[in-house]
Amino acid sequence: MRKEDVHIGYLSYTPRTIIERAFALINEPYGWGGMYGEQDCSRYIQEVFATVGIHLPRNSSKQAQVGKLIAEFNDETKKEEIEETIIEKAVGGVSLLYMRDHIMIYLGSTDNKAYAIHDTWGYRQNTWRGDIVRVIDRVAVTDLYLGKGSQKGSYLKQIRSVRIIASE
Numbered sequence: 368m369r370k371e372d373v374h375i376g377y378l379s380y381t382p383r384t385i386i387e388r389a390f391a392l393i394n395e396p397y398g399w400g401g402m403y404g405e406q407d408c409s410r411y412i413q414e415v416f417a418t419v420g421i422h423l424p425r426n427s428s429k430q431a432q433v434g435k436l437i438a439e440f441n442d443e444t445k446k447e448e449i450e451e452t453i454i455e456k457a458v459g460g461v462s463l464l465y466m467r468d469h470i471m472i473y474l475g476s477t478d479n480k481a482y483a484i485h486d487t488w489g490y491r492q493n494t495w496r497g498d499i500v501r502v503i504d505r506v507a508v509t510d511l512y513l514g515k516g517s518q519k520g521s522y523l524k525q526i527r528s529v530r531i532i533a534s535e
Contacts, residue, residue: 377420382460388418389460389472389484389506397488397504408470411486411506412463415472421532431465434530446524450511453481457529464511466525473529474508481511481523491517 378384392415397407406414409427416423423430438452453464459475464483471485487509489502493516503509511523519525 378418380419380421382458384419385415385460385472386474386484388415392486392506393484393508395486395506397486397506406486408486412470412472416532423532427465427468427470430463430470431528431530434463434532437462437529437531439528440526446521449526450479450481450523453511453526453529454479457481458531461532463530463532464526465528465530466522467527469522469525471522482508483511483522484508490514490522491519493517 378388392411395406395411409423409425409430412427412430413423413425423433437456438449440449440452453462453473454476457464457473459473462473464471464473469485469487471483474482474484476482484506486506487503489500489504490513491498492501492514498517498519509522511526512521514525515521515523
């Protein structure tokens with residue numbers, strides 16, 4: 368550990384701080400429910416926000432109820448509407464993107480393509496033989512089009528809510 372990585376007390380709550388703390392854990396292995404002493408998506412989110420003194424619930428479904436609701440979506444919502452809403456209204460670093468059983472930190476967009484950082488096991492990819500699972504098994508930065516064309520659909524199509532986490 369480097370001396371500059373040590374800080375007494377909580378860090379300042381800013382989008383930059385959250386993004387820096389999230390990237391400090393890039394490539395850390397995935398462990399569902401803490402399996403093998405590792406972390407899953409919700410524990411990763413919990414750990415990142417704890418560095419600034421924000422204590423979130425343990426499960427992604429509970430984390431998806433914290434903060435200011437920006438938008439909610441359902442199966443009928445077009446993916447273009449979801450992405451437009453995220454890009455226009457979410458704030459990189461302090462917005463959580465929730466899909467059933469998974470949660471991510473929104474980073475921002477480039478060329479109108481939204482990106483997130485999250486601890487994920489994997490995603491489905493459509494092939495000529497049908498869906499196959501692509502294993503990531505770690506904290507990664509991805510766009511929201513992973514899984515496009517699969518039976519489950521892209522991450523983007525599966526997002527159910529966007530929330531901004533505000534400091535107390």
